[in-house]
Amino acid sequence: MIGIVLKELWGRKRRLAGSLIAVFLGVTFLTGTLVLGDTLAGSIDGYFSRAYGETDVSIRNSTSVSDAPWSARGEIDASVLERVRKVNGVANAEPYIQGSGQLLAKDGTTIQSRGPRTAGNWMTDPKLNPYRLAEGRAPRAPDEVVIDKMFADKGKLKVGDRTAVLTPDRVAVTVVGISRFGDQDAFGETSFTAFSLEGARRHVTRTPGLVTGVWLRAADGVGQDELAARVRPVLAPGTEAVTGKAQVDEGMTMVEDGFLRVFRIVLGAFGGVALLVAAFSIHNTFAITTAQRTRESALLRALGAGRRQVVTLVGVEALVVGGAATLAGLAGGYGFAALLRQLFTQLKIGIAMEGLVVSATSVLIAAPVGIAVTLVAALGPALKASRVPPLAALREVAVEAGRPSDTRVIVGGVLAAVAAGTVVLGAVGEQTAMAAAGAVLTVVAMVVLGPVAARPVAALAGGPAARLRGVSGRLARDNAGRSPARTAGAATALMIGVGVVTLLTVFIGSLRANLEDGVAGSFKGAIVVDGGSNETAGFSTALAGQAARLPQIQNAAGLGNGNMRVDGKNAGVHVGDPSALRRVLDLDVRQGSLADPGAFAVSKKVADDKGWRAGSAVGVQFADGARQTLRIGAVYENADLVGDYLVPRTVWNAHTRQPLDLMAFVELRPGASAGDVRQALTALAKPYGAPEVETRDAFVSRQTEEMNGFIGVVYGMLILAIVIALLGIANTLSLSVHERTRELGLLRAVGATRPQVRSMIRWESVIVALFGTAGGLGLGLFLGWGLGTALGNPFAPQAVQVTIIAVVGTVAGALAAIRPARRAARLGILSAIASV
Structure with missing residues (x-):
């Protein structure tokens, strides 16, 4: 059996090259993303390990108000320094600010x-x-x-x-x-x-x-845990002793559960898409090669081979292909990770990834997945080959069914109806989980219904070719519809790649539109002073007050941010004077009022979730450990600029020694020139570090700028999935050219020229690409609408990007046919006719 497999592989090496490449690229993509995640984790771990020098124990405030790994805590009494220096086993102690x-x-x-x-x-x-x-x-x-x-x-x-x-x-x-x-x-x-x-x-x-804290170095022979235990008795309430190892582990846990977890999921999803697309290409290749070997399988059955042996034959063949391609993909993934590292370094994500890190877990994930995908993709064709009766060896048999079964039509129709209904209900009811489940069902339904739609879609898409290219166009149209399962298999891989790109394009467009609408709807003023994007950026709160005193300005209000515990949970909050903010922002207050500068306000979403209303008492805790009960003075709808919690500046400043504003919103007096005000504000802001003074429209645009870099990464990483799909189309065409060798020879014998044969194969590829691209666009638009609406975002497809995707998919289909078309045109007439 092994000998037969090796002979089959060697004898049909051109046919299986496409599968090898598809598996190789899919595993390369998956391995590269996993290695990049390992590298980022290793780099962050290195930063944490070096962040405290050789500190064995640190004394810090025991109150944590943020889940961010590098978030600052409140200060502690400096008198602890002299007490811990007297503890036996402390070699040195230094205050840390x-x-x-x-x-x-x-x-x-x-x-x-x-x-x-x-x-x-x-x-x-x-x-x-x-x-x-x-x-x-x-x-x-x-x-x-x-x-x-x-x-x-x-x-x-x-x-x-x-x-x-x-x-x-x-x-x-x-x-x-x-x-x-x-x-x-x-x-x-x-x-x-x-x-x-x-x-x-x-x-x-x-x-x-x-x-901020005290860092301790242990004397020789004293371990970190032992030193921490010795200093704890001299600590005041509200402080704690933490070992250096525990601090590193704590930080890494926060990163792993937060940013890094999301990062790995996103990268893994891209790798999964690439492997899914590769699976369709592999399945199509094995389906065609198995169909072409129908008589061969029948002869094996006639000579005594059982069904299990025939399945094993195809399975071992898939195992060899998958194993070889997976090994190559693991090596290729290392190189791909190096390219991704360069890409993310250029995007300046804030972490320098100096060397690649490969964990055993990543290898143990990528290797079995690559082999398993190949085996699963080949399972269907293997089972079909085992069902070939021995008598088929004695007569001509059709290699593939010319029409899909009634069962496929019924099952696919039911699946499509259920999937569409689930997506719609999830979107209308804003149930993200339901919409996501419907999205998965929709993909399955499209795969099942692909062969059903292949013939009518091929006839429709091939209509222009038949009219414009004459005989070549008509033959291309008929060839695409002749084997609907094959056409659908090649188109489905492209459909998934295009669908994911379209989905993300629509989804990001919807997020951008939602953000722009929210920011633009909340702020009606003319100018914003923008200090930065994190809580240690910003500028002095005095700037907003000085701006408000300029004669051209009617109202000005600053807005800062920070972290505290609200109702027992860590939360990010915004800080400002509510009475001043209400004059420059439209927060759409639903309950209470923002007229009181000491009013604590929350968003309607949080109020509904918690069962709060205006007048409700909420317990909070600040970074310095102080606890306080705040009464809700207002509940607002528009949370795009102020978030879920708006803390009065008068309350916040009692618990911080460095009050900051991230931005200041400015409303002009009637008749004032925006240009003159910008010039005056720019001069006023110069001593404060010259924060950006920009118009309202420029500010709204800047809020979505960071998405552009993410979009570029998404498109760059998904290109590989489309490349795999196009290789699948090229491989399908190459196999069909081999299968139709005699047919092509007869066409040449009755007068078809080489350019006509090339044109026929190219148009056939374009029809398949149109099928996949159109299906992918429809899938992406529908799911983009469903998922975006479920999250409360407006449906905002980006016409230019969607058009580019459509054009690229169609043109790429023509490019995929270059080599198969050239090979078909070069076939010798007599040798082609004589082939069997």
Whole structure:
């Protein structure tokens, strides 16, 4: 049996090349995405491991108000430092201070960064300090700083330069040193400006008796757990001792459960799409080759082979193909991961991925999946081959059925009806899970109904070819409809690739439209001062007050953000003066009023989920550990700009020493010139780090800018799925050319020219591509509407992108036929006629 398999593979190596390539590309894609996830996890783990230097135990505030891995906690009493230094087993202890601090460039502008912008103290113990001096010296005076090399380069700063740090007050400083984080120029894209301890106390905590934490180094022979146990008895309530290993594990758990989990799921989904598309190409190849070997299978049966042996023959063949392609795909996946790493590095995701990391788990996932996909794809053709009766060897038999069975029509129709109904009900009822289940059923229904639709669609799509290209066009149309299962199999792979691209295009367009509508609907003013995108960016809250006093401005209100515990759960909140915000934002208040500057407000969505209403009491806890009960003063509908919780600035500032606004919204007086106001605000904002002063329309557009990079990544990663689908079309055509060798020879004998034969094969490919592209567009548009509507987003298909997808799918179909058409045209007339 093994000998027969090897002879079959060697004798039909051209036919199986397409399957090998399809499996190879699918496994390459999957392996590459898994390795990229491992690499990112390894890089983040490395950052966490180095973030605390050789700290064995850290003392910190026990209150956590954020699920973000690098979120700051409240300060603790600095008196703990002297107590822990007296504990037996402590070799050294140093206070640690960190807070918001925006380093300004040489020209006085804020240095742009995707990461946090922080300031703190320079640790004098080299073993506790994760940073190393690359140039200069450590800070000594309160106005001296050490800055990261990355931000020194970005800000065109060098040792000896004078600049400023916003904490948020403007602090004039001298750069006395430039640091590196291990072998990196910075901690990801986190800006860290290090003052002396006195400088950090004066400018960051602003209270000599408070520090962010205390870092301890153990004496020789004392373990981390033992040291933590020794210092806990001297700690005050509200503080805790955490080992360095526990801090690293805690941070990695947060990353794994949050960003990294989503990252892996998204990448895995793309790999799954590629393998699904590859599975259809593999299935089509085995279906055609098995059909072409009908008489061969019958002869084996006539010679005594059982059905199980015939299935085994095809199964072993699939196993060899899948195994060889999977091994090659594992190697290719490593190279593909390197390309993806370069892509994400260019997108500046904030983490430098220096070397590729390959975990055993990724290999143990990719290898079995690649082989299993091949075996499953070949199962149907194998079972069909085993059912060939021995008498078929003695007569001519049709290689494939010319029409789909009634069972397929009935089952497919029922599935389609149930799937469409489920998607519609999920969309109308805003039930995302139901819409997603309907989406899966819809894909299954389209696969089942593919052969049913193939003949009428081929006739429709081939109509223009028949009219424009004469005999060649008519033959192409008839060939596409002759074997509906084969046509549908080749088109389905392309349909899934195009469908996923279209779905994501529509979905992202809907998200963008929802965001634009929400932002534009909430803000009716003319100008926005935009300070950044994370809570350590922004500018002093004094700027909004100064802006409001300009004669051209009628109203101005600042808006900041932060984290606290609301009703026992960590939550991101926005901070501002509700009475001022209501004048510049339309929050669509449904209950209560925002007229009180001390009003705590929540979104209607949260209020409905929690059963709250205006007047309800809500328990909250701040980062410093303080607990308070706030009464809801208003419930609002429009949460696009202020989120689910709006905390009064008067309440928030009592628990922070660095109040910041992320943005300020400005409404002009009647008759005021927007250009003049922008100029005045730009001058006013310069001492605050020159945040962006932009028009309302520019601000709305900027809110969706980050999606553009994601769209590029999505399209780039899904191109491979479409490439696999097109290889499937090319492989199907090549096999059909081989199958129709005698037919093509007869066509040449009765007068068909080589250009006519090439034209026939090309048009046949275009018809298949049109079938797949049209089906994919319909699938993507329908599911994009269903899933987007279920999430509450408007249906906003992007006409230009959808048109490009349609054109690319059709043109790619013509390109897929180049080699099969050339091969068909080169067939010798006499040898083709003589073939059997």
